[in-house]
Amino acid sequence: xxxxxxxxxxxxxxxxxxxxxxxxxxxxxxxxxxxxxxxxxxxxxxxxxxxxxxxxxxxxxxxxxxxxxxxxxxxxxxxxxxxxxxxxxxxxxxxxxxxxxxxxxxxxxxxxxxxxxxxxxxxxxxxxxxxxxxxxxxxxxxxxxxxxxxxxxxxxxxxxxxxxxxxxxxxxxxxxxxxxxxxxxxxxxxxxxxxxxxxxxxxxxxxxxxxxxxxxxxxxxxxxxxxxxxxxxxxxxxxxxxxxxxxxxxxxxxxxxxxxxxxxxxxxxxxxxxxxxxxxxxxxxxxxxxxxxxxxxxxxxxxxxxxxxxxxxxxxxxxxxxxxxxxxxxxxxxxxxxxxxxxxxxxxxxxxxxxxxxxxxxxxxxxxxxxxxxxxxxxxxxxxxxxxxxxxxxxxxxxxxxxxxxxxxxxxxxxxxxxxxxxxxxxxxxxxxxxxxxxxxxxxxxxxxxxxxxxxxxxxxxxxxxxxxxxxxxxxxxxxxxxxxxxxxxxxxxxxxxxxxxxxxxxxxxxxxxxxxxxxxxxxxxxxxxxxxxxxxxxxxxxxxxxxxxxxxxxxxxxxxxxxxxxxxxx
Numbered sequence: 001x002x003x004x005x006x007x008x009x010x011x012x013x014x015x016x017x018x019x020x021x022x023x024x025x026x027x028x029x030x031x032x033x034x035x036x037x038x039x040x041x042x043x044x045x046x047x048x049x050x051x052x053x054x055x056x057x058x059x060x061x062x063x064x065x066x067x068x069x070x071x072x073x074x075x076x077x078x079x080x081x082x083x084x085x086x087x088x089x090x091x092x093x094x095x096x097x098x099x100x101x102x103x104x105x106x107x108x109x110x111x112x113x114x115x116x117x118x119x120x121x122x123x124x125x126x127x128x129x130x131x132x133x134x135x136x137x138x139x140x141x142x143x144x145x146x147x148x149x150x151x152x153x154x155x156x157x158x159x160x161x162x163x164x165x166x167x168x169x170x171x172x173x174x175x176x177x178x179x180x181x182x183x184x185x186x187x188x189x190x191x192x193x194x195x196x197x198x199x200x201x202x203x204x205x206x207x208x209x210x211x212x213x214x215x216x217x218x219x220x221x222x223x224x225x226x227x228x229x230x231x232x233x234x235x236x237x238x239x240x241x242x243x244x245x246x247x248x249x250x251x252x253x254x255x256x257x258x259x260x261x262x263x264x265x266x267x268x269x270x271x272x273x274x275x276x277x278x279x280x281x282x283x284x285x286x287x288x289x290x291x292x293x294x295x296x297x298x299x300x301x302x303x304x305x306x307x308x309x310x311x312x313x314x315x316x317x318x319x320x321x322x323x324x325x326x327x328x329x330x331x332x333x334x335x336x337x338x339x340x341x342x343x344x345x346x347x348x349x350x351x352x353x354x355x356x357x358x359x360x361x362x363x364x365x366x367x368x369x370x371x372x373x374x375x376x377x378x379x380x381x382x383x384x385x386x387x388x389x390x391x392x393x394x395x396x397x398x399x400x401x402x403x404x405x406x407x408x409x410x411x412x413x414x415x416x417x418x419x420x421x422x423x424x425x426x427x428x429x430x431x432x433x434x435x436x437x438x439x440x441x442x443x444x445x446x447x448x449x450x451x452x453x454x455x456x457x458x459x460x461x462x463x464x465x466x467x468x469x470x471x472x473x474x475x476x477x478x479x480x481x482x483x484x485x486x487x488x489x490x491x492x493x494x495x496x497x498x499x500x501x502x503x504x505x506x507x508x509x510x511x512x513x514x515x516x517x518x519x520x521x522x523x524x525x526x527x528x529x530x531x532x533x534x535x536x537x538x539x540x541x542x543x544x545x546x547x548x549x550x551x552x553x554x555x556x557x558x559x560x561x562x563x564x565x566x567x568x569x570x571x
Contacts, residue, residue: 002311003344004337007040015341016043017512018353021571022299023047023335024107025115025362026369029492029509031107040336047109048328050147058098058136091132092125096417097400099139101378104365113146113327114139115361116298117153118417119424120291121189123162126418130165133226135417137235138162144233150291151282151325154190155274156230159237161222167422170222170238172214174246182213184422191287204286205255212250216261216277219245219270240267256280282325288317294428295331300340301355302434312339354512354570357435359427360412360443362571364404367450367563370510371481372492376400399479403453411446413438439569451563454481455556483555484548499527499535503558511567519567526558 011019016036020027024047027035035043103111121142125135138160145153157163163181164170172178186205187193194203201207219241226236247263250273261276263269281287292313296304304313312334320330338344342352358366368375376396409416419425427435439447457477487496492509495501503524507515527535535554542551562568 002308002339006336007338007341007343011036023109025111026365027107028369044332044335058095088131092135093405095132095136097405101400110146114142117142119428121157122422122424123166124418128166129162134162140235147328149325150327155278161238164222164238169217172218173244174218177214179210179214182210182217190281192290206253208253212252215246215250216273240270245270288320292316301352356571357438358571359438360409360414373481395478413443448564451560483559484552497536497539499524510562512571527554
């Protein structure tokens with residue numbers, strides 16, 4: 001029977017990998033060994049520590065040269081972002097690249113929760129979310145409430161400039177209502193439809209409720225200069241145009257017991273209306289269940305049955321309501337549970353570990369962290385302004401902006417923070433495939449070319465580029481993986497002379513589950529020429545002569561096979 005009872009034994013390597021895969025976007029061998037020595041409660045408490053992210057303004061990886069002075073920051077001379085001399089699309093890309101850069105600094109649960117909240121309250125930065133400044137504030141808001149109440153976030157995000165712009169509420173007026181945000185708030189962001197009973201009746205709410213919600217939201221507008229600062233968060237928010245807000249009373253359907261919200265005529269009264277509306281929605285058990293189902297699909301697996309609904313989803317929903325919709329506490333319960341570690345299943349067939357396809361963020365982040373690749377450092381790149389463009393700045397530009405944001409993520413089916421629709425990424429909502437949609441004939445090339453790019457230094461996903469002065473060139477990456485240096489490091493591999501030991505330790509590091517001997521032999525044979533002694537002799541010659549050509553060829557082929565293996569695509 002599925003059980004939320006806590007698992008109490010020390011994790012060990014296998015369960016630690018499972019926990020880190022699901023709770024973080026990346027981890028290192030050192031952190032894996034550390035968490036393997038802890039109990040689930042100890043590990044989760046440590047992973048849940050608040051991050052040190054100070055949310056400084058993003059660095060611009062391709063700075064503007066003005067008056068002979070290089071400006072390496074997103075904001076120019078303290079002026080608002082709208083004054084910066086580059087396109088808003090490019091600036092939004094800078095912000096999302098900056099988020100990923102910050103996320104890579106530490107492996108914490110908070111980063112995963114921020115992205116989860118993005119899938120719950122979707123904004124597509126490149127499809128109507130407005131200025132980069134709005135998108136920046138949106139990310140800050142998700143970060144602020146990642147360890148707080150999703151119910152409070154639902155109130156705050158209604159005034160978020162990016163959301164107001166993205167779902168057209170800034171055009172929602174009492175005499176000319178726009179129901180877009182109201183519809184998505186109910187259908188996608190909170191309670192969800194439920195089975196349709198009749199035309200306009202979706203069990204959990206009705207078309208009438210959408211109309212009344214739009215009246216609650218009317219007159220809430222974008223504040224372009226961002227000078228309204230929320231007292232709770234310190235983040236800019238929109239404003240209320242009193243003349244365009246519907247100040248009449250709003251009465252909802254039987255689905256909400258004909259609840260009536262008294263209308264307001266100023267900012268505080270409109271906020272009171274909004275609070276009353278959100279409290280009404282979140283008082284329904286179905287709202288809590290909707291979030292718990294989303295959480296289960298995001299952190300556990302794509303499917304569940306009636307038993308999991310009764311013994312996992314329902315009690316988690318009760319906990320969510322009783323804890324004022326604090327997601328962190330509920331998620332901690334789930335990640336500590338016997339069910340999460342598959343300890344409540346008498347069937348020897350594993351159902352949870354290795355059941356989710358890594359999304360592109362997970363894939364690239366883990367590739368980099370597990371292979372211990374040193375990334376460009378923004379602080380180092382931009383701490384000293386100079387007219388000449390340094391290699392540090394160039395590396396930052398090519399890797400974060402060009403390689404990751406403009407090349408890898410789109411090629412892998414994820415325009416990061418810019419899903420194709422307000423419903424979010426198909427992997428999060430579209431059955432029956434769900435997360436399997438990340439791995440398809442359209443995205444496999446991007447995944448397979450990633451390790452090749454990191455080994456060769458050639459961004460072969462992007463290919464030829466047109467130079468500033470005409471002609472073509474290939475974009476070179478200096479963010480490289482040195483396979484020989486990696487296996488030579490005793491912190492990574494205990495005995496690189498022994499091909500069996502070498503491959504076994506790599507498999508244990510990279511794959512979420514052990515593999516059969518036949519599969520292990522497949523990878524070991526990559527190091528052979530004619531017989532097993534070839535590798536030992538080749539490594540011995542390298543250690544004596546320092547000539548790494550032959551061993552590098554074999555190791556590069558091995559790491560390419562490992563990263564491109566189906567086992568690495570799963571978590």
